[in-house]
Amino acid sequence: MILSRRRVLAALAAAGGAGALAGTGTAAVFRDSERSRASITAGTVDLVVEYELLTGPGTGGPGSSGTVDGPRITLPVDSLAPNDDAGSMLLTFALPQRGDAINNPAALWLATDCPVPEATGLGEAIRVTLSYADCESGTPLSRIVSGSLREVADDLRDGRRVDSDPTTTEPDCLVEEVCLLVEYELAGYVGTETVDFPLWFAAVQCRHATPTNPFAGIDADPCPPGDPCTCCRTLGKLELDSGTQPGIDDSYVEPGTYVFTDGDTDYGLEIYDTADKDAGTETVGVAFRLVHLVGDAVPSLCTVAIKNGPGFEQYDRDDDTLADTAGLPGSDADGLVYAPDGSAISHVTVCVCTTEPEADCPGCTDPSFTNSGSGGPSGDDDADRDEREPSGDADGSTGRLGGRGGTEPDGSDDPAGRSGPSAAPPGGDR
DSSP: OOOOHHHHHHHHHHHTTTTTTTSEEOOOOOOGGGOOSOOOEETTEEOEEEEEEEESTTTTSTTSEEEOOSSEEEEGGGGOBTTBOEEEEEEEEEOOOOTTOOOOOEEEEEEEOOOBSSSOHHHHHEEEEEEEEOTTTOOEEEEEEEEEHHHHHHHHTTOEEEOSOTTSSSOOOBSSEEEEEEEEEEOSOOSOOOOBEEEEEEEEEOTTSOOOOTTTTSOOOOOOOOOTTSEEEEEEEEEOOTTSSTTEETTEEOSEEEEOSEEOTTEEEEEEEEEEETTTTEEEEEEEEEEETTSOOOOOEEEEEEEOSSOEEEEEOOTTOOSBGGGSTTOOTTOOEEOGGGOOOOEEEEEEEEOOOGGGOOOSOOTTOOSOSSSSSOOOSOTTOOSOOOOOOTTSOTTOTTOSOOBOTTSOBOTTOOOSOSSOOTTOBO
8 A cells, every 4th residue: 555645644633643653642723613622642642732823813812822632733824814914823732741640751743744725826925934932932942944835845744853952962852841933924925815734743752662753654745836926917107207206207216115106006116226317317227126005015026117218128027036126137236127228217117926817817018018119029010009918928927018038138048038138228327
């Protein structure tokens, strides 16, 4: 019989861990309706696990703390939302002494399964950090693992020993209690997916035996990655016109935070650097980060287009791009992106990643973008088609303005599809 992770974990859940993992106590599912104050005693190991929501959704509400029952905790990451995008939970693993019974020291292991469902953009957008923590205050002490939900699941798939004293060289058996802090944050996500993240654990007695990993040998193929950018859609545009906002003049902008003049006005740009010409009267390059004006998380940039009168320069994301132009291929060392040929900027259009199905994606479009100038892709045969159709690129770049594929200075194809210059244009002042 093939030993699969799901088969073993199902057996753990059914048996409470006692028969499957000799001398094992267990703990439980994080759900109000399934919460119990009973603990399971298996042989001479009586493991009790308590949880407490410290911050984020559900804090202080019904079921925000208690003792759990079973071999699994489901972290409450599915409760995160753009307006409540971070939280933390303290887990306390204890071996209580009850009456005259002697509770043996135990070796504790944690393991995970892949997020459910697998391969979602939400699994890439939620950041998780697991740390040892002070049991009284919940303060993190030392980090165990950190990354996206999927990355953490991959790191813990085959089991991780929990050290009751992480300050020592060798892992110590649990005698009294050890606490772990799980912190989770929704970073730059736009979509409607849901995801569950199961955390499994088992305690094996240390006396008269060498503790071995109860999760060893379980099928632990890597969790399939999700695409955080199935749709690239227009979010907003900032016009550089006199009188629109303080700090902005015709083709000029000072460093500062500005609301989009078109599009979603809950968002804007924090411009932290500029390049000017003509004695500082015209702006030719900007470095900025996307901001939500009431402090919520922001999605990742997929395309930024910098327009002048006759044309535009287009900067497209790579897999590591977040919400700052400093991460865009083609930006310079200071994160500046420029209009074509060192000309003055007329406006900036920003498109962002979402996880909408490609069929429902409106695309990254801007009716003011024509291909008549020196910047951007070559001209379009149909003069009336100012909006670009989604390109349907396999890497999640759906709907980029003008498609992909710039050319390097030596005439070779640029595999990243960059069309923005890699340095400040001639004559640009800082």
